[in-house]
Amino acid sequence: MSLPQSEALRASPPAGLAPRVELGAVPFHVQEDFLCGPAALAMVFNAAGAPGDVASLTPQVYLPGRKGSLQAEMLGATRRNGLVAWRVAPRLEALLAEIAAGNPAVVLLNLGPRLFPVWHYAVVVGYDLEAGEVILRSGRRERVVYSLGFFEFLWRDADHWAMLALAPGRIPATAGEADFGAAVVALERIGRLREARTAYRALLARWPESLAGLIGLGNTEYALGDPAAAERAFRRAVVAHPGVAPAHNNLAHALAALGRMEEAEAAARRAVALGGPMLAEAEKTLQAILARRAAAPAGRGTTP
Amino acid sequence: MKLSLVRFISRILVVCMILSPLHAGAGLIGTDQVLAAGEAAAARERIATILERAEVARQLQAWGLAPDAAKVRANALTDSEVIELAGKLDALPAGADSTGAVLLILAVVLVWWLFFSK
Numbered sequence: 001m002s003l004p005q006s007e008a009l010r011a012s013p014p015a016g017l018a019p020r021v022e023l024g025a026v027p028f029h030v031q032e033d034f035l036c037g038p039a040a041l042a043m044v045f046n047a048a049g050a051p052g053d054v055a056s057l058t059p060q061v062y063l064p065g066r067k068g069s070l071q072a073e074m075l076g077a078t079r080r081n082g083l084v085a086w087r088v089a090p091r092l093e094a095l096l097a098e099i100a101a102g103n104p105a106v107v108l109l110n111l112g113p114r115l116f117p118v119w120h121y122a123v124v125v126g127y128d129l130e131a132g133e134v135i136l137r138s139g140r141r142e143r144v145v146y147s148l149g150f151f152e153f154l155w156r157d158a159d160h161w162a163m164l165a166l167a168p169g170r171i172p173a174t175a176g177e178a179d180f181g182a183a184v185v186a187l188e189r190i191g192r193l194r195e196a197r198t199a200y201r202a203l204l205a206r207w208p209e210s211l212a213g214l215i216g217l218g219n220t221e222y223a224l225g226d227p228a229a230a231e232r233a234f235r236r237a238v239v240a241h242p243g244v245a246p247a248h249n250n251l252a253h254a255l256a257a258l259g260r261m262e263e264a265e266a267a268a269r270r271a272v273a274l275g276g277p278m279l280a281e282a283e284k285t286l287q288a289i290l291a292r293r294a295a296a297p298a299g300r301g302t303t304p
Numbered sequence: 305m306k307l308s309l310v311r312f313i314s315r316i317l318v319v320c321m322i323l324s325p326l327h328a329g330a331g332l333i334g335t336d337q338v339l340a341a342g343e344a345a346a347a348r349e350r351i352a353t354i355l356e357r358a359e360v361a362r363q364l365q366a367w368g369l370a371p372d373a374a375k376v377r378a379n380a381l382t383d384s385e386v387i388e389l390a391g392k393l394d395a396l397p398a399g400a401d402s403t404g405a406v407l408l409i410l411a412v413v414l415v416w417w418l419f420f421s422k
Binding site: 031108111119215 | 326334337338364367376379393396401
């Protein structure tokens with residue numbers, strides 16, 4: 001039986017990884033039968049500063065017909081609660097790096113044989129490299145210790161699945177611009193605009209030219225009623241990504257909302273000139289701006 | 305005098321313009337669309353995803369959720385999660401764990417080992 005990840009970790013521990021970490025402040029929520037999903041989420045939500053317990057989270061993630069919780073729905077429920085849901089890379093090393101950074105992780109384990117799996121969510125809250133151990137909150141036990149090898153054994157049938165639930169503004173230690181950007185976009189998509197805006201700001205603090213960050217910040221600012229802030233974000237977007245037509249399109253909208261119609265028209269024309277799959281949207285934007293300018297040119301009275 | 309009146313009216317017009325976004329039909333392009341635009345994404349793919357999402361909601365209902373809850377939960381998923389999920393709700397892992405199940409499996413394995421393994 002080969003357990004390559006834990007073997008590699010013991011053979012050469014990653015430089016800079018703290019030898020021992022335990023996130024003792026992560027609260028424990030005991031699970032009832034079949035409700036390890038809600039219990040695990042409750043623990044990481046509370047750790048991220050968000051409310052939640054088994055009772056409130058069960059209707060968000062438990063699927064009665066399957067008597068359990070699907071992985072994708074664990075991510076979805078996280079977003080619905082205004083937290084960034086982020087998949088850890090399927091590697092023990094990445095998981096431990098996140099724990100070391102203070103981010104407890106929900107993991108999916110198979111507690112049964114491969115052919116008759118018994119799927120189970122637990123929360124990893126610590127590890128000890130020297131002792132070769134992982135510390136979890138699991139089921140009815142607040143503190144469970146597995147050897148790294150045994151943990152990997154339980155984890156591998158789940159394709160080493162792990163997720164974080166992060167307070168907006170917090171970036172995972174092992175995140176890249178693209179995957180973290182996608183996680184924030186997912187939060188914006190379901191309408192958690194304030195949290196998404198905070199997360200986009202954090203994204204941009206780390207990756208100042210991120211297209212996801214600049215468009216996302218602009219879109220959330222606009223939706224939250226601040227076209228001036230939206231204009232600043234979209235302006236940065238067209239400077240960093242001049243060939244991206246939607247950046248010019250959205251800039252045109254922000255400018256129009258600020259009454260700067262001449263600039264708005266220029267931006268819309270640039271979007272149209274760039275073409276691409278969003279050409280139809282850009283053309284509609286330009287038409288709307290031209291119509292507005294024709295109807296109420298500066299200095300004249302209103303149209304009848 | 306006239307100039308200041310004209311300026312006053314202009315300011316009112318500007319305020320009115322801020323309060324009313326551009327004409328219906330013209331909108332900002334969503335962040336997810338901007339990021340997807342690089343791939344071969346077209347209106348067709350987006351429609352497919354909308355249909356898949358409705359399908360996932362239907363399947364969640366089949367597995368015991370009320371229609372409203374099914375819709376809300378399907379909407380919390382990303383496009384790629386929806387595509388991954390659609391049609392596979394019965395097969396994908398559902399984390400549950402009950403002590404009962406573990407014992408049952410151990411019991412089955414034990415019985416097999418005692419009586420069937422040679």
